[in-house]
Amino acid sequence: MNPRRDMRNSKAALFDCIEEGGLRASSSYSHQSLEINEHENERAMEGLQDRVNLLKRLSGDTHEEVDSNNRMLDRMGNDIDASRGILSGTMDKFKMVFETKSSRRMFTLVASFVVIFLVMY
Template sequence: MSNRRDHRTSRTSLFDGLDGLEEGRLRTSSSYPHDISEHDNDKALDSLQDRVSFLKRLTGDIHEEAETHNRMLDRMGNNMDSARGIMSGTMNRFKMVFEKKSNRRMCKLVAYFVGVFLIIYYLLRLLRYIKG
């Protein structure tokens, strides 16, 4: 019998906060402030919408920036390819020039001339610096 009493007392303590039934719903005796909760939810929802729109703009900006960089890298790659073509053509011409002995002698002569010219130029500059 005491078991039955314990069961009843635990049941009444469980449903103690309920006053009764109202339109098929249970109504609690403590009036929970639904308006404040909905207001807080609306604030949180607005804040979340602001954050989502900010993140959307941010991802759009990142996408634009990445596209700009991709285009710039493509142009740079094309320029490097054309420069590589020009350099390989120049190297092929140098190879042809150095294959013949007469051309090799002419290149040596031009190199010596340029070297002597640079030495004379720097000596004259040095003399002007010393006098001045």
């Protein structure tokens, strides 16, 4: 058998009819082509579905992480506000102590800071 002749026969079988302005594939070829295309489309759809599911999980995880970070930042803001209030009260007390010219109070304040420092050390 001649390979060129077989090739020509297979080409002729693929394009056996000419219709108005185009080629029409033989029925056996078009049926096989449809099955192959459907199979490829299904695989592509499954791949896309897997990617969509992955993106959905990632976006859900990102949403949870953002919510968690927002709660943590809110707690930190509240803690900073509370410490700012305490620090403001302490500064007001220091101003009051330094405004009074009593050397005895100043000595008591310095001595108490030294004692507290030594106890903590």
